[in-house]
Amino acid sequence: MTYIAEIKDIPYDKKRADVVLSDGEICRAFKATIKEYGLVEGKNIDFAELKRIANEGEEHIAFTTAIDSLSRGIKSQNEVRKNLKTKKFSDDAVNVTVEKLLSYNYLGDRAYAEAYVSYKGQKTGRRKIIYELITIKGIDKNVAQEVAYAKLSDEEEIEKAISMAQKYIEKEKKKRTRLKERAYCFLATRGFDTDIISSAMNSLDFSEEE
Template identity: 25%
Template sequence: MPTITRITVQQKKTDRYNIFLDEKYAFSVDEDVLIKHQLKKGMELDEFSLSEIAYQDDIRKSYNLAIQYLARRMRSEAEVRKALKDKEVDESIVQEVIHRLYEYSFLNDEEFAIAFVRTAMNTTDKGTDVIRRELKEKGISDNILERALKEYPFEQELDTAIKLCEKFVQKNTRDSSRVMKQKLEQMLFRKGYSLGIIQTALSEMEMEKAEDEEMAALRIHAEKAHRKYEKLEGFEYEKKMKQALFRKGFAFELIEQVLSQINEQ
């Protein structure tokens, strides 16, 4: 049987050791594996021992990879599994690494999900539907993610949705009330807010503009449309103008008033 004739510390990785069998370099092992198998000079190693040492060292190397990955931020079990598989780690070793990570409390999907929800709630404007989808993509089970989402109170989510609406309205003063409402609904839906939150948020907003504000917005759009269709005459001009302004969400009676004013100029 081959015999260990020398053990040296690696220069760049001082927690790894080079093992020499019969005066020739054979393999390297992690310090923990060295201690666990009590490797020392003069020790004989059979095929089974060599195979077991290699297996345990692969587990240790993969465990260290996982720890480095987790050091950057909290991760879900599915994320760690994927990271190890991307490094071409064997499934049996991945399973052993995951077991050890849970054993030493480096992994906990419920704690991860709760932290994820709290971070999204406090640092983003995402609704719970988007947060739910992102947690599913990270491999979090339905039971865990639903418990985690309880960390996001309805009142706080509604308040965030209302603030989003207020900011959006301030930036889109030229839209008609009807178009504004449609855009707000679409924006909130994209950001992951439920129908109940959207309806409640819009009902809290002062969606109807004062008539003079609506007319001011209408005049801006009417001027643009007029420049586009001013070469047309009579019925064709009025038809095109009305169609263009109605598509912008303005009421027919207001459109009629603006067209009368344009005709009088």
């Protein structure tokens, strides 16, 4: 029967340690897991059992880490995965954690997308919000589009674009040349669709432009 010959600290990782067995096999585990399971030098244990304990401990710590992160604000599935990978959790531990969060309804991309659209929708165009949800937040394209179009109608987008353009025009009216063109570009950079911008521009007064 093999036994734990040595428990070695890892210089670049204060939370984990290498458990070395008498036959030379090495298993890395969280120090919290090592303490919880009473893994000490001289303890009889085979590699399979040691590995099972290490994996079980890692999955538990990954889950509590994710819960702590979610308690500070809603996050997408992709953000949770990235956060856990940054903390060097294994792919298996990350996958188990995400599946558990989903089963408990603690994690949902649609709920995240709805919250994101509500927050960003006041000052950002629908097109840009969809782009950010897909490319930055990792939300499924269909979910991002469905939520954005459901929460931000064309009428609301036009009204918002007009309001933002009016404020821009008021601020820039001393620079009277090419004001219409610059206002169009301003709305484009704020993420509005071209048809929304065109509708908004038709409602604005550029009569004083030189």
